[in-house]
Amino acid sequence: MGNLQLKEILLEIKNGNELERERLIRHYEPYILNAVSHVCKKYVTWSSDETSIGLIAFNRAIDTFEFDKGRAFLNYVYLLIQRDIIDYFRKEKRHLHPASDNYQLEHDNAELKASLESYQQSTNTSALVEEILELDQKLSKFNISFEQLESHSPKQRKTRIKVMGMAAEFMQHVDLVDELVNKRVFPVTSFTKRTGFRSKSIERHRKYLITIIMIQLHPEWRRLSTFVQVGPGSVKK
Amino acid sequence: MKKYTIEGVVTKVTENEYVLLCDDGTFRNIPLTEDDIPMLGERKTYTAKARNLSLRIASTVAMVAVLFIALLAYKGVQNHSKTNYIAAIDINPSLEVHLDEDLNVIKLLPLNTDGKEIVDSIESEGVNFYRVVDLILSQSVSKGYLTTDEKGSIETTIVKITKDTNPPLDRNLKEVIETQLQRKNIVANVQVFNGTEEFYDQSERAGISMNKYRHYQTLRGQGLVQDIEEVKEKSIKQLEDMENADENKVPVEADQGKGDSGQNAKSNPESRQNQSKSTLQPKEDQSEQKPAFDERQEPPDNEGRQQKDRKPSNKSSTPEKGVSQNKRSSKPPSTRDVNENSRNNEANQKVETENDKTNSNDNTKSKAKTENSQTNSNDNTKSKARTENNQTNSNDKTQPRSETGLENQPKSDANDVKKKDKSTSKDETGPQEESINSNQNQNGENENRPSSPSKPE
Structure with missing residues (x-):
C-alpha cells in the first residue's frame, strides 16, 4: 500500500466510509497484534485485553493521522498503541506484573525519547512492514503462511540458485503467471513440459517458489525484492 | 563448537517462533525467547549453534563402523553356514553331518530315533568331523548299539556339495573309525563311500540316510522291501543280513524273511526291541x-x-x-x-x-x-x-x-x-x-x- 493509496483511503474513511476503515483494519491486523505483543513483551492473541486496546488505538490513529506532519503511518500507529497500552497498565497497576511495571516506570520519562528513536529507526522499516503485510495477504490466498516456508526453502546454495532460476523462468511465461494468479494453483505440468524442470523438485519447493514469484511480480516492493534477487547480491553469508 | 548466524527481517511472529526472511531469500523459523517479541520488519540476527563437528565426525565414523561390522558378521555367518560336505553315518543310529570346508561340523542331524539319542548326547557344533565321529562311536558303544560281543557294521557316505573343494579323505575317516573301534574292542565292518549330490537329494527326499537308501535300493531290487519305512529303523547290520540272506533264498520267501529279520532283531540288545517289534507285529501295541x-x-x-x-x-x-x-x-x-x-x-x-x-x-x-x-x-x-x-x-x-x-x-x-x-x-x-x-x-x-x-x- 503506497503512501498515496493510503492517503486516499484515509480521506475516504474520514468522509465516513466505514467499509474502507474495516478493510484497513483487516490489512493491518497482523501489525497491530505484533505491536501489542512487542509492547507487552509477551505473545498476545485476539482474545487478550491488550489487543483490544491496541485495536482501539489503531482506530484512533486512522482518525487522527495527518500526512502533513511527515510521519509514517505505521510509526504513528505504533506510538499510539504503545501509549495506550502503557496507560492501560497504569490503570491496572494492582494487577500488573512486575515486568511491565518496571518497563513503564523506566519509560515514562523517556517516552518521548523512545518514540522519537523508534520513529527514526522505523522510518525505513515501516515501508518494509507494509510490503511484508501485503505479501502475507497475497500468500494467504495460496494458503501459504510464512512459518511454513522454512521447510520449503532450499537449504543448499546450489538449489537456492536453481529455484531462483526456476522462478525467473516462470516469469517468462505470461500465461502461466496469469494462471497462477487467477487460479491460485501452480501449473506444474505445463511448466515442466515447457521448461524440462522435474516436477518433483518443483513440488518440493512449490510454496517457496510461489513466494518468490509473488515478490518478483511486485517490483514496487523494493525492499523485499532485494532479498530475492538472483545474482551475487542475493547470496550473502 | 562452530556458530553460525542467521540474519534477516522478521516477517511473522507466531506463538512459539518468528519467521526470518534471510538475506539470501530463504525463510527460517526461529524459536521465540521469553520476553523478546520482535517487531515486524525488524532486523534480527540469530546465532545458532552448529552441531559439534567432532561429534558429527564421530557419529559418521561410528555408523560406518557399525555397517562394516554388520557386513563382516553377515559374511561370517554366510561363510560359517556354508555346507561343503555332508556325511551320513549309519550304525543303527542314523546321522547326517554337515561339514564346512575345514571339516568342522556345522550341524548334526538325526535321521531316526536312535540317531536322535546320539545327537542329544553330543555337543558337535564347530567340532572337527573326526572328533565327532569319535564321539558318535563312543556314544553308540555306550548306548549299546555297538557291542564287543557281535560284529557291528558301520557305513558312512560322504558327499561333496561344493565343486571347488577336495573330497574329504575317506581313508582318513575309515582309519579314525577303525582306531576308535579297536580302542573299544569292537569288531565291526567299516565301509566308507563317496556319494554324489544327486544321491543325497534322493535319499533326503526319501527321508533316510544315504547308506540306508543304498541298501533300500538293493533290497528293493531283490524284491525284499516295498516301503522305505521298513528300512528306516533297522541297523545297517540288519540290512546287510537281509541282503545276504536273500541271496540264499528264493524270492518267494522274501516276505517271510522280512518278518524274520524282525524277529532276529530281538536277538540284539534290548534297546532295539522296539524297532524289531515294529516290523514283527505291526498290528500289536508296540508300547x-x-x-x-x-x-x-x-x-x-x-x-x-x-x-x-x-x-x-x-x-x-x-x-x-x-x-x-x-x-x-x-x-x-x-x-x-x-x-x-x-x-x-x-x-x-x-x-x-x-x-x-x-x-x-x-x-x-x-x-x-x-x-x-x-x-x-x-x-x-x-x-x-x-x-x-x-x-x-x-x-x-x-x-x-x-x-x-x-x-x-x-x-x-x-x-x-x-x-x-x-x-x-x-x-x-x-x-x-x-x-x-x-x-x-x-x-x-x-x-x-x-x-x-x-x-x-
Whole structure:
C-alpha cells in the first residue's frame, strides 16, 4: 500500500466510509497484534485485553493521522498503541506484573525519547512492514503462511540458485503467471513440459517458489525484492 | 563448537517462533525467547549453534563402523553356514553331518530315533568331523548299539556339495573309525563311500540316510522291501543280513524273511526291541514290552518242543515231567499256549523253514546252522526246566496277551490260577527271564548257556 493509496483511503474513511476503515483494519491486523505483543513483551492473541486496546488505538490513529506532519503511518500507529497500552497498565497497576511495571516506570520519562528513536529507526522499516503485510495477504490466498516456508526453502546454495532460476523462468511465461494468479494453483505440468524442470523438485519447493514469484511480480516492493534477487547480491553469508 | 548466524527481517511472529526472511531469500523459523517479541520488519540476527563437528565426525565414523561390522558378521555367518560336505553315518543310529570346508561340523542331524539319542548326547557344533565321529562311536558303544560281543557294521557316505573343494579323505575317516573301534574292542565292518549330490537329494527326499537308501535300493531290487519305512529303523547290520540272506533264498520267501529279520532283531540288545517289534507285529501295541518277552520266549520253546521229539533232552535236568506237562498243555486249546501257538504258529512255521535264516542274521550263517541244534537243545532243557516257570510267567503275561487271544483269556486265566499254586515264587521268574534274554540275545554265546538256566534251579 503506497503512501498515496493510503492517503486516499484515509480521506475516504474520514468522509465516513466505514467499509474502507474495516478493510484497513483487516490489512493491518497482523501489525497491530505484533505491536501489542512487542509492547507487552509477551505473545498476545485476539482474545487478550491488550489487543483490544491496541485495536482501539489503531482506530484512533486512522482518525487522527495527518500526512502533513511527515510521519509514517505505521510509526504513528505504533506510538499510539504503545501509549495506550502503557496507560492501560497504569490503570491496572494492582494487577500488573512486575515486568511491565518496571518497563513503564523506566519509560515514562523517556517516552518521548523512545518514540522519537523508534520513529527514526522505523522510518525505513515501516515501508518494509507494509510490503511484508501485503505479501502475507497475497500468500494467504495460496494458503501459504510464512512459518511454513522454512521447510520449503532450499537449504543448499546450489538449489537456492536453481529455484531462483526456476522462478525467473516462470516469469517468462505470461500465461502461466496469469494462471497462477487467477487460479491460485501452480501449473506444474505445463511448466515442466515447457521448461524440462522435474516436477518433483518443483513440488518440493512449490510454496517457496510461489513466494518468490509473488515478490518478483511486485517490483514496487523494493525492499523485499532485494532479498530475492538472483545474482551475487542475493547470496550473502 | 562452530556458530553460525542467521540474519534477516522478521516477517511473522507466531506463538512459539518468528519467521526470518534471510538475506539470501530463504525463510527460517526461529524459536521465540521469553520476553523478546520482535517487531515486524525488524532486523534480527540469530546465532545458532552448529552441531559439534567432532561429534558429527564421530557419529559418521561410528555408523560406518557399525555397517562394516554388520557386513563382516553377515559374511561370517554366510561363510560359517556354508555346507561343503555332508556325511551320513549309519550304525543303527542314523546321522547326517554337515561339514564346512575345514571339516568342522556345522550341524548334526538325526535321521531316526536312535540317531536322535546320539545327537542329544553330543555337543558337535564347530567340532572337527573326526572328533565327532569319535564321539558318535563312543556314544553308540555306550548306548549299546555297538557291542564287543557281535560284529557291528558301520557305513558312512560322504558327499561333496561344493565343486571347488577336495573330497574329504575317506581313508582318513575309515582309519579314525577303525582306531576308535579297536580302542573299544569292537569288531565291526567299516565301509566308507563317496556319494554324489544327486544321491543325497534322493535319499533326503526319501527321508533316510544315504547308506540306508543304498541298501533300500538293493533290497528293493531283490524284491525284499516295498516301503522305505521298513528300512528306516533297522541297523545297517540288519540290512546287510537281509541282503545276504536273500541271496540264499528264493524270492518267494522274501516276505517271510522280512518278518524274520524282525524277529532276529530281538536277538540284539534290548534297546532295539522296539524297532524289531515294529516290523514283527505291526498290528500289536508296540508300547507294551511284555508281548515281546513272550515272543522271544516262545519260539525257542516251540523249537524245543519240536526238536524234543527228534532228540530227547541231552540234559538230565530235573523237571522232565514239566516238559510233558508243557507238551500236554500245548495240546489242549484252552491254555495260554494256544494263544501263543495261534500267534506263533506262523513263527514256528517260519522257524522250521528258516531256522538257518534266523541265525544268519548274525552274519555267521554257516556257524549258525551248526549252533542251531545247540541252541535248540539248550532251549529244550531250559523249557523243560522252566515249564512251571513259564506257566507262572504266563500269569503276568495274560494281560498283555489278551489283545491277541481274547476268547481264550478267561480259560487261560483259570489255568493260571491253578498253576499259580504250582509256581514256587516270583524269585524264579526274575532270573529266568534274564536267562532267557541272554539265551536268545546272543546265539553266539550258546556255550555259556547251559550253566545259566540251571542256576536258578
